[in-house]
Amino acid sequence: MTLARTCCLALAALALGATPAAGQGRNPDADRDGKLTPMEYRNAYVGGMFGWLDKDKDGAIARAEFATLEKLAKRFRGEKGVRGAAKMWQADADADGAISRREMESHATRAFKSTDSNQDGVLDKAELKAAQNAS
Numbered sequence: 001m002t003l004a005r006t007c008c009l010a011l012a013a014l015a016l017g018a019t020p021a022a023g024q025g026r027n028p029d030a031d032r033d034g035k036l037t038p039m040e041y042r043n044a045y046v047g048g049m050f051g052w053l054d055k056d057k058d059g060a061i062a063r064a065e066f067a068t069l070e071k072l073a074k075r076f077r078g079e080k081g082v083r084g085a086a087k088m089w090q091a092d093a094d095a096d097g098a099i100s101r102r103e104m105e106s107h108a109t110r111a112f113k114s115t116d117s118n119q120d121g122v123l124d125k126a127e128l129k130a131a132q133n134a135s
C-alpha cells in the first residue's frame with residue numbers, strides 16, 4: 001500500500017463515521033486532544049478527502065471519482081461501508097452527478113451537527129463511535 005493511500009484511509013474512515021485508528025495515516029485530530037473541532041472536521045473532509053478524490057482537479061467529485069471511496073469503504077467496512085458511502089453521495093444536493101466543493105462543505109457542516117449529539121461544538125470519541133455504529 002502506498003503512503004498516499006495510507007494517509008487517506010484515516011480521512012475516508014472519518015468521512016464514513018469511523019474513528020480513525022491511532023497511527024493510521026494522517027490524523028484529522030490535528031491537536032490530538034481526542035476531539036474534533038468543526039475546523040478539524042472540515043479540513044479533513046473538504047481539504048484532505050476532497051482533494052484526494054478529485055483526481056482530475058476540476059473542483060468536483062464525479063461519480064467515477066467517488067467510486068474510489070466506495071471501493072475502499074467496501075473493503076474496510078463491508079456493507080456498513082457501502083451504506084456510509086451512499087450517505088456521503090447525498091452531498092450532491094443539486095443532483096448533477098458530481099459533488100462540488102461547496103456541496104461537500106455544506107454536507108460536512110450538516111454531518112458535524114448531526115454527529116455532535118450533546119451539542120457542545122466538538123466531536124468526541126463516543127460521538128464518532130455512535131455515528132460509526134449508526135451508519
Ligand SMILES: [Ca+2]
Pocket residue numbers: 053054055056057058059060061062065
Ligand atoms: Ca473531479
Ligand SMILES: [Ca+2]
Pocket residue numbers: 091092093094095096097098099100103
Ligand atoms: Ca452537485
Ligand SMILES: [Ca+2]
Pocket residue numbers: 116117118119120121122123124127
Ligand atoms: Ca460533542
